[in-house]
Amino acid sequence: MSPPSHLPLSRRELLKLSAGSATTMALPAVVAAAEPDRTGARAPELMQVDFEVNGTARSLRLDTRVTLLDALREHLHLTGSKKGCDHGQCGACTVLVDGRRINACLTLAVMHQGAKITTIEGLGTPDRLHAMQAAFVKHDGFQCGYCTPGQICSAVAVLQEIKAGIPSHVSAALDAPSAFTAEELRERMSGNICRCGAYSNIIEAIQDVGEASA
Template identity: 65%
Template sequence: MQKTELTINRKKRSIEADPRTTLLDALRHHLDLTGTKKGCDHGQCGACTVLGNGRRINSCLTLACMHDGDEITTIEGLGTPDDLSPLQAAFVRHDGYQCGYCTPGQICSATAMLQEVAEGWPSNVTEDVEVAPPLSREEIAERMSGNICRCSAYPNIVKAILEAAEADQ
């Protein structure tokens, strides 16, 4: 068994688990934070996306014990039903989902993605990688390609992200 101490959604938490425990399983099974979803469990769908020290990661492809001392933010840490984050509110307003299973991952991913854009990171569709690109539908689609929506709510997901990004400026 491996003892790991993490800060999750600004609270100190501690778990003792088999080293095989992924961060995803630790969140869901050891810490009762079931907002983070298990989709493919192989890093292909993005449903398990959380923020690790502010960066978006697939919680299924990392071991909980490798995050000793890290700050993890899950969907539960971004907003509450009474106090939605701007992206959560935009997803509701634009109906950025059908079944909702991918939504926590989409919103965690988009939250960090907008930060990456704010820091001037280029993407695969950025014309000149030296220049920080403005956010466009094409940039959002490329940057969010690690989050799959099997209901294919993509048009409304992109609208919600664009609106939240514009409101932030």
């Protein structure tokens, strides 16, 4: 069927024009839907968190969704603890909370009200190294160094666990004290990944400190 003779457009041209107009009219709706409605958005919920970090009382007002790792790095500027995988799989963010090692990327800061937190900065200083830090230097227990803060914090906790009689998966007996064997230490340090592959040197450093303090 031909278009009426009084129309200046052909049928094909009319269809093209109609399709273009429909698309143009739909665009504002798509853009509007993609933009967040800030007028009705809730403000982040903030909470006061008081804890002790490396022997110093600290007080922060934080979004309740902030992880302990981000609180330490972004709010307290303690950047020794590293953000590696951010999924609790590499151990680069390991810190000590009330003497126990945890992955700081997997826990919220607000969960540790009143806790005593120790990061790599709190273990020792360049002129007064912790025994484990000195052992890592002595045995060349690092290469790039990215995982080293977490490795050292975890190693310090491992020795405390062994001394406390806490068994591991490879412990010979649940009621017998564990030894500082390479097998025992590898199992206990398995949550800390070293992409440079300095594992044998790390184990030697931990054994050195463990045997010296036994």
